[in-house]
Amino acid sequence: MAFTDASLVALRVFREVAERGTLTAAATALGYTQSAVSRQIAALERAAGVELLERRHDGVRLTTAGRLVLRRAAVVVDEIDAGTRELAGLPDDESTVRLGWFATAGAWLVPRALMALGRTHPSITVITREGSTPALVRALRAGTLDVALIASAPPFRAPDDETPALEVDTLVERSLRVAVPAVHPLARNDYIDVEDLRGQRWISGPGDPWVMGVWPGLGERPVVAHTARDWLAKLQLVAAGFGITTIPASLVAVAPAGVRVLPVRGGPAEQRRVLLARLPGPVPEPVARLAAALRAVVVETE
Amino acid sequence: MAFTDASLVALRVFREVAERGTLTAAATALGYTQSAVSRQIAALERAAGVELLERRHDGVRLTTAGRLVLRRAAVVVDEIDAGTRELAGLPDDESTVRLGWFATAGAWLVPRALMALGRTHPSITVITREGSTPALVRALRAGTLDVALIASAPPFRAPDDETPALEVDTLVERSLRVAVPAVHPLARNDYIDVEDLRGQRWISGPGDPWVMGVWPGLGERPVVAHTARDWLAKLQLVAAGFGITTIPASLVAVAPAGVRVLPVRGGPAEQRRVLLARLPGPVPEPVARLAAALRAVVVETE
DNA sequence: TGAAGGCCATGACATCTCCGCATACCTGGA
DNA sequence: TCCAGGTATGCGGAGATGTCATGGCCTTCA
Numbered sequence: 001m002a003f004t005d006a007s008l009v010a011l012r013v014f015r016e017v018a019e020r021g022t023l024t025a026a027a028t029a030l031g032y033t034q035s036a037v038s039r040q041i042a043a044l045e046r047a048a049g050v051e052l053l054e055r056r057h058d059g060v061r062l063t064t065a066g067r068l069v070l071r072r073a074a075v076v077v078d079e080i081d082a083g084t085r086e087l088a089g090l091p092d093d094e095s096t097v098r099l100g101w102f103a104t105a106g107a108w109l110v111p112r113a114l115m116a117l118g119r120t121h122p123s124i125t126v127i128t129r130e131g132s133t134p135a136l137v138r139a140l141r142a143g144t145l146d147v148a149l150i151a152s153a154p155p156f157r158a159p160d161d162e163t164p165a166l167e168v169d170t171l172v173e174r175s176l177r178v179a180v181p182a183v184h185p186l187a188r189n190d191y192i193d194v195e196d197l198r199g200q201r202w203i204s205g206p207g208d209p210w211v212m213g214v215w216p217g218l219g220e221r222p223v224v225a226h227t228a229r230d231w232l233a234k235l236q237l238v239a240a241g242f243g244i245t246t247i248p249a250s251l252v253a254v255a256p257a258g259v260r261v262l263p264v265r266g267g268p269a270e271q272r273r274v275l276l277a278r279l280p281g282p283v284p285e286p287v288a289r290l291a292a293a294l295r296a297v298v299v300e301t302e
Numbered sequence: 303m304a305f306t307d308a309s310l311v312a313l314r315v316f317r318e319v320a321e322r323g324t325l326t327a328a329a330t331a332l333g334y335t336q337s338a339v340s341r342q343i344a345a346l347e348r349a350a351g352v353e354l355l356e357r358r359h360d361g362v363r364l365t366t367a368g369r370l371v372l373r374r375a376a377v378v379v380d381e382i383d384a385g386t387r388e389l390a391g392l393p394d395d396e397s398t399v400r401l402g403w404f405a406t407a408g409a410w411l412v413p414r415a416l417m418a419l420g421r422t423h424p425s426i427t428v429i430t431r432e433g434s435t436p437a438l439v440r441a442l443r444a445g446t447l448d449v450a451l452i453a454s455a456p457p458f459r460a461p462d463d464e465t466p467a468l469e470v471d472t473l474v475e476r477s478l479r480v481a482v483p484a485v486h487p488l489a490r491n492d493y494i495d496v497e498d499l500r501g502q503r504w505i506s507g508p509g510d511p512w513v514m515g516v517w518p519g520l521g522e523r524p525v526v527a528h529t530a531r532d533w534l535a536k537l538q539l540v541a542a543g544f545g546i547t548t549i550p551a552s553l554v555a556v557a558p559a560g561v562r563v564l565p566v567r568g569g570p571a572e573q574r575r576v577l578l579a580r581l582p583g584p585v586p587e588p589v590a591r592l593a594a595a596l597r598a599v600v601v602e603t604e
Numbered sequence: 605t606g607a608a609g610g611c612c613a614t615g616a617c618a619t620c621t622c623c624g625c626a627t628a629c630c631t632g633g634a
Numbered sequence: 635t636c637c638a639g640g641t642a643t644g645c646g647g648a649g650a651t652g653t654c655a656t657g658g659c660c661t662t663c664a
């Protein structure tokens with residue numbers, strides 16, 4: 001048994017696992033049982049003669065050998081898929097870009113950029129997908145995305161520490177702001193003093209409230225009145241006066257009526273970056289066009 | 303069932319079939335039965351939804367779809383093999399060149415070039431294989447050879463008519479000569495008149511005697527006393543006085559004692575070319591070095 | 605501290621795939 | 635007409651690959 005005896009199915013499954021970070025998730029994505037995926041991976045590892053995955057309590061991570069195999073698997077699977085299209089007489093998808101984005105980018109940046117790109121380069125097809133930073137990074141490494149918009153907060157670490165390092169480009173850096181109800185006392189000024197944020201009722205995202213939704217560094221356990229993943233929901237909750245929340249400056253333009261978005265003074269600067277990440281290597285022309293469109297939107301919203 | 307469901311084994315088998323030109327030959331090369339190969343190909347065709355091979359009485363030929371699939375299969379199989387080496391911790395075989403050659407080139411050109419290359423570029427490994435022109439061309443197309451030495455006779459047609467056309471480079475063009483026993487009456491002069499070739503006893507290669515071994519265009523049924531595939535055998539037969547044979551000028555240097563190699567005057571010029579062929583695309587540096595070494599040998603033997 | 609819920613591995617079993625063997629079939633050449 | 639060289643195919647056994655059900659491990663939360 002050698003790596004030569006690996007099966008295409010196993011390679012496909014492996015790529016999916018690498019992208020999802022979990023055997024179970026990969027299984028449901030592929031319409032398999034978790035058991036089947038487990039066995040496929042086991043078979044692939046037997047063929048490779050090495051552990052490809054590091055099992056952890058919350059899923060799996062690629063080992064060094066796993067990353068090697070992933071690169072090969074991505075090429076192989078892509079080649080097979082390209083052959084499939086070719087046999088079907090479909091055009092080469094050279095003009096299709098697969099873009100991933102973090103939730104916030106979907107509210108303004110992505111649609112604007114796609115509109116602009118559609119006007120200037122109607123021949124470019126863009127397929128997009130929302131995802132968390134780890135999910136997007138995994139998808140880039142698995143070759144399932146060409147490019148991804150990623151959010152980054154201080155201390156602005158690289159999205160992952162694998163090799164080869166992703167090529168990361170800062171699209172924009174802005175200060176974090178706070179969204180308050182228009183009728184809220186804090187809405188009277190054109191800015192908010194950081195001290196006034198203490199004791200407020202917060203609307204945060206799901207999970208760790210410090211991660212998203214609550215002003216960082218307040219040092220107190222925040223009062224989280226509501227949690228919501230969706231920006232529209234959050235902002236409507238704010239508009240209705242149920243609390244306040246942090247918001248990136250880029251969403252100012254789409255804040256609904258009844259919401260004021262204000263900068264915060266005092267305390268350390270809370271910068272947020274929007275990154276454009278992709279695997280190192282030559283940049284296909286459609287990808288460059290899309291990147292340019294994204295940059296243009298950022299600049300004109302400046 | 304879609305091309306997506308093709309199996310790696312099937313792709314490997316298919317490449318071998320494309321290279322050998324015969325299911326049976328591919329089977330023995332792979333250690334399979336002909337039956338297994340036939341089924342694998344059938345399965346691949348079912349997956350592709352198209353006939354990949356045109357069945358002929360003397361073997362198979364690739365259809366248009368077959369050529370498409372072959373290109374993909376070569377990439378995929380190479381990728382898997384590269385992954386295998388990588389996992390085994392072996393170095394990337396970037397510095398290995400796979401060279402194919404026709405029988406005559408093995409007597410002088412290939413060993414000389416390898417010696418020279420070994421002196422100037424000891425880090426380059428060359429793996430070689432002898433084969434007929436069709437076999438070499440198929441191997442190039444299957445991605446099993448990087449470059450091949452091919453013999454060519456008038457009217458100097460391209461080695462095949464598939465697309466993309468092979469990149470062919472004429473290494474040398476020389477006139478065909480005749481090897482006669484040193485004691486033969488024809489050996490008295492420094493050349494032979496074409497008329498004197500009539501009625502001679504010939505030592506030809508196997509198969510059609512006009513193809514190799516007998517002077518072309520004599521218009522008579524030649525008297526073939528012996529047939530031999532091997533140059534050493536042929537030349538020793540000549541030396542022993544059992545007949546005469548045609549010989550490319552490049553072998554003059556290795557003709558044994560008792561044999562004279564003479565040019566022929568009169569009649570149309572019988573030119574023979576040695577070609578260097580490879581798939582179109584970028585030329586890896588080691589391949590370029592090898593080509594240079596081959597050219598150098600040709601020039602210095604001029 | 606115990607229950608729940610996320611993850612992965614694995615034994616049991618049904619099914620399908622794939623190979624070798626033997627054989628049938630086709631075609632061109634002696 | 636027979637032979638030689640090719641490919642296709644029915645048959646049976648071995649192995650690969652799914653599902654189901656279960657078990658173990660870890661973290662979280664009440």
